[in-house]
Amino acid sequence: MESLIPFTTSGALVDCVDKKVLVVLRDGRKLIGVLRSYDQFANLVLENTFERKHLARYYADQGIGVMIIRGENVVLLGEIDLDAEDEVPLEQVPLEQLDPAYKREAEFRKKRETDKSQVLFEGLGFSKEGGEGDGY
Amino acid sequence: MLPLSLLKAAQGKPMMVELKNGESFNGHLIDCDTFMNITLREVYQTSADSDRFWKLKEVYIRGSTIKYLQVQPALLDSVKEEQQRAREAGRSNAGGQRGGRGMNRGNARGRVRGGPGARGRGRGG
Numbered sequence: 001m002e003s004l005i006p007f008t009t010s011g012a013l014v015d016c017v018d019k020k021v022l023v024v025l026r027d028g029r030k031l032i033g034v035l036r037s038y039d040q041f042a043n044l045v046l047e048n049t050f051e052r053k054h055l056a057r058y059y060a061d062q063g064i065g066v067m068i069i070r071g072e073n074v075v076l077l078g079e080i081d082l083d084a085e086d087e088v089p090l091e092q093v094p095l096e097q098l099d100p101a102y103k104r105e106a107e108f109r110k111k112r113e114t115d116k117s118q119v120l121f122e123g124l125g126f127s128k129e130g131g132e133g134d135g136y
Numbered sequence: 137m138l139p140l141s142l143l144k145a146a147q148g149k150p151m152m153v154e155l156k157n158g159e160s161f162n163g164h165l166i167d168c169d170t171f172m173n174i175t176l177r178e179v180y181q182t183s184a185d186s187d188r189f190w191k192l193k194e195v196y197i198r199g200s201t202i203k204y205l206q207v208q209p210a211l212l213d214s215v216k217e218e219q220q221r222a223r224e225a226g227r228s229n230a231g232g233q234r235g236g237r238g239m240n241r242g243n244a245r246g247r248v249r250g251g252p253g254a255r256g257r258g259r260g261g
Contacts, residue, residue: 043139068139069204
């Protein structure tokens with residue numbers, strides 16, 4: 001593998017293979033799983049994946065399993081420090097407990113984004129965002 | 137096992153595909169190509185806000201619209217086993233030829249391109 005992909009850009013992922021990683025997607029999702037494979041587009045294969053949803057100082061995990069992520073949608077990937085990961089000052093709660101509030105928050109944020117882009121577009125001559133409403 | 141090889145190996149297996157726009161498709165993978173274009177059969181489509189559903193006989197999805205694909209965990213295990221078997225079979229057939237598979241070809245090509253002792257291959261070189 002090392003000899004086929006140069007040590008630049010996605011080739012740097014070599015060191016993360018078989019490690020627990022955090023992947024952030026363009027839609028804001030945070031996925032945690034074991035990186036099993038990748039290619040030159042940074043398409044990724046994650047095993048034992050779960051999505052971590054954060055709200056204020058709480059978080060909840062939602063299991064996903066094995067997924068193939070199309071590289072385009074990846075914002076960042078980083079290895080998780082197994083020793084330090086339990087020391088985060090956040091509290092895990094059951095998914096059912098977090099989910100309603102999390103959905104409201106997401107909806108609120110989405111509405112604020114569309115309102116903002118509408119004002120910018122109509123009043124200030126900004127162009128419209130790509131539709132996903134993110135800054136990437 | 138590259139991501140697209142895993143996808144190829146998932147032919148005939150159930151999977152969930154989420155598009156960039158949030159819509160998702162549940163169905164059995166029929167075929168895929170190197171652009172990640174795929175066809176699924178017996179599909180349940182879910183709208184982005186997951187409040188509407190459609191049942192479709194067959195769908196074709198352009199690879200560039202995909203956000204991610206979700207496959208059964210068992211698939212990864214069976215592919216690993218398959219690879220292991222292939223490696224062992226290759227070893228007994230090759231008769232002492234070490235390394236095997238893509239590695240050798242890659243190295244050979246690298247040498248042709250870079251010439252002996254050329255820099256730029258591998259790390260920290």
